[in-house]
Amino acid sequence: MTDRSPSSPSITPGRLPAGQAPPTSAPAAPAPAGPGREARHQPQDTGLAADRVSWGVDGRLVLDGVALAAPGAAVTGLLGPNGSGKSTLLRAIAGVRPPDDGGVVFDGDDLLRLGRRARARTLALVEQDAGTDLPVTVHDAVLLGRIPHRSLLAGPSDADRETADRALERAGAAELADREVATLSGGERQRVHLARALAQTPRLLLLDEPTNHLDVAAQLHTMRVLRTLADDGVTVLAALHDLNLAAATCDHVVLIDRGRVVAAGPTAQVLVPEIIEPTYGVSCDVLRHPRTGRPVLTFSTAPVPGSVH
Ligand SMILES: Nc1ncnc2c1ncn2[C@@H]1O[C@H](COP(=O)(O)OP(=O)(O)OP(=O)(O)O)[C@@H](O)[C@H]1O
Numbered sequence: 416m417t418d419r420s421p422s423s424p425s426i427t428p429g430r431l432p433a434g435q436a437p438p439t440s441a442p443a444a445p446a447p448a449g450p451g452r453e454a455r456h457q458p459q460d461t462g463l464a465a466d467r468v469s470w471g472v473d474g475r476l477v478l479d480g481v482a483l484a485a486p487g488a489a490v491t492g493l494l495g496p497n498g499s500g501k502s503t504l505l506r507a508i509a510g511v512r513p514p515d516d517g518g519v520v521f522d523g524d525d526l527l528r529l530g531r532r533a534r535a536r537t538l539a540l541v542e543q544d545a546g547t548d549l550p551v552t553v554h555d556a557v558l559l560g561r562i563p564h565r566s567l568l569a570g571p572s573d574a575d576r577e578t579a580d581r582a583l584e585r586a587g588a589a590e591l592a593d594r595e596v597a598t599l600s601g602g603e604r605q606r607v608h609l610a611r612a613l614a615q616t617p618r619l620l621l622l623d624e625p626t627n628h629l630d631v632a633a634q635l636h637t638m639r640v641l642r643t644l645a646d647d648g649v650t651v652l653a654a655l656h657d658l659n660l661a662a663a664t665c666d667h668v669v670l671i672d673r674g675r676v677v678a679a680g681p682t683a684q685v686l687v688p689e690i691i692e693p694t695y696g697v698s699c700d701v702l703r704h705p706r707t708g709r710p711v712l713t714f715s716t717a718p719v720p721g722s723v724h
Pocket residue numbers: 472473477495496497498499500501502503504
């Protein structure tokens with residue numbers, strides 16, 4: 416079921432009327448969980464729009480008509496419990512495992528119809544635990560990110576090396592440049608994967624759990640990198656488990672459960688107990704950060720049905 420039907424429909428983002436500012440809020444209003452209340456993407460001028468994306472395996476729908484928007488120059492968090500379909504959705508958007516049905520448009524281009532090379536110039540995907548046992552140095556691994564930007568027979572140019580150096584620096588991995596990738600710790604590898612993606616200079620950056628394995632300082636560093644990339648105009652969509660990291664950084668969030676979008680919108684409107692509790696099966700309180708005013712979430716186990724405590 417991995418082959419995309421040539422007749423799969425594509426979508427075209429609507430254009431704003433002349434003189435109208437692009438939307439500053441998320442394209443989909445928060446919607447509580449429940450059949451028939453799935454969030455819908457709305458027209459947007461720049462950024463990513465996925466529509467009715469479905470993918471199944473072994474007769475089971477893993478993605479069930481997902482509609483999602485990640486506005487340009489913003490950080491969008493893709494949230495959801497284990498097994499909800501976040502990685503599958505990112506892979507579908509990136510064309511690594513194309514959807515069985517649905518469309519994915521980025522800045523007006525049908526991503527699923529772009530050739531491999533054109534797609535690699537447009538987007539980068541940082542996958543979860545994407546390991547390599549090849550005897551390659553970190554610097555060379557990051558240089559691989561430049562391949563889509565040069566002719567197939569040419570070696571890396573000085574400009575490619577400089578771009579790779581800057582990417583290593585930005586990802587906080589410069590001191591690892593001469594190490595072999597296979598010898599790195601999980602957190603070190605994570606930074607290298609981010610650096611490789613940055614060296615690709617994508618306009619759309621997709622990340623699957625980019626803070627996995629990272630200590631708290633490295634987590635904050637990575638989220639700051641995502642923030643500055645968005646400020647530079649990159650469209651960022653990151654699958655995150657840590658709802659507080661999402662709360663602190665994301666402009667918008669999309670929450671999925673069992674392959675369907677259950678809520679989407681501005682971060683503070685989605686990260687509320689009424690939406691989080693039924694989706695994750697926990698009790699949740701939302702406080703305000705004293706300095707930033709952003710949501711801070713605390714969790715406890717949900718009451719056991721029938722319990723007197
Ligand atoms: N190739 C496959 N074959 C069978 N099942 C699959 C395959 N790929 C994904 N799945 C199933 O699809 C569901 C969604 O998986 P996915 O990895 O997208 O979830 P996720 O939200 O990223 O989860 P996590 O937060 O645990 O990383 C899971 O139940 C998973 O077991």
